Amino acid sequence: MTIVVDPAHGGPHKGVVGPAGTAESDLNLRVALRLRLLLEGFPLQLQLTRDTDAAVPKSVRHQHMATADWAIQLHHGGVSQREPIEIWISPRANKETAALAKVILGEMESGLGLDGRVTLPPDAHGRPTKQPKFPLFKRAPQAILVSTGHLHTPKGEQAISDQWIQHETGALFRSLVGWLGL
Numbered sequence: 001m002t003i004v005v006d007p008a009h010g011g012p013h014k015g016v017v018g019p020a021g022t023a024e025s026d027l028n029l030r031v032a033l034r035l036r037l038l039l040e041g042f043p044l045q046l047q048l049t050r051d052t053d054a055a056v057p058k059s060v061r062h063q064h065m066a067t068a069d070w071a072i073q074l075h076h077g078g079v080s081q082r083e084p085i086e087i088w089i090s091p092r093a094n095k096e097t098a099a100l101a102k103v104i105l106g107e108m109e110s111g112l113g114l115d116g117r118v119t120l121p122p123d124a125h126g127r128p129t130k131q132p133k134f135p136l137f138k139r140a141p142q143a144i145l146v147s148t149g150h151l152h153t154p155k156g157e158q159a160i161s162d163q164w165i166q167h168e169t170g171a172l173f174r175s176l177v178g179w180l181g182l
């Protein structure tokens with residue numbers, strides 16, 4: 001079982017930068033590195049698309065994610081900014097991916113004590129869903145895109161504390177361990 005985690009952005013591409021200077025790329029990396037540490041010794045292969053503040057081309061990341069059983073791309077804001085926890089999956093995601101996305105949402109909501117939502121594929125609702133066109137989903141339709149927090153506001157930036165990172169990582173850890181029955 002191979003899980004690829006993509007801490008989005010990196011290098012000169014900071015993603016969202018908070019009013020006090022917190023770079024989204026750093027937050028994404030912190031969650032990914034901590035998750036790797038938590039999952040050490042578990043019988044799954046966790047691969048990261050980057051484990052330093054490096055610029056990895058999107059095409060390389062997407063290809064890497066396309067080879068995984070599941071892939072999770074991490075963001076902290078900057079996707080739609082509506083809910084504090086937002087999870088996106090491709091309209092071409094299969095049922096297992098949709099189910100895993102819901103597990104992640106549930107763990108994130110209880111871990112962070114916030115509400116969120118999963119934007120499901122159109123057929124799950126029986127109607128088309130409006131969603132940004134993520135190039136990621138073209139290459140890796142079973143990828144799950146997770147975004148937490150509102151880094152672009154002063155309050156939102158402050159909220160993403162060390163504790164937030166720990167709770168978020170814990171939620172991802174519990175999701176994967178529970179989902180895979182490890």
Ligand SMILES: [Zn+2]
Nearest residue numbers: 008015075078
């Ligand atoms: Zn981002």
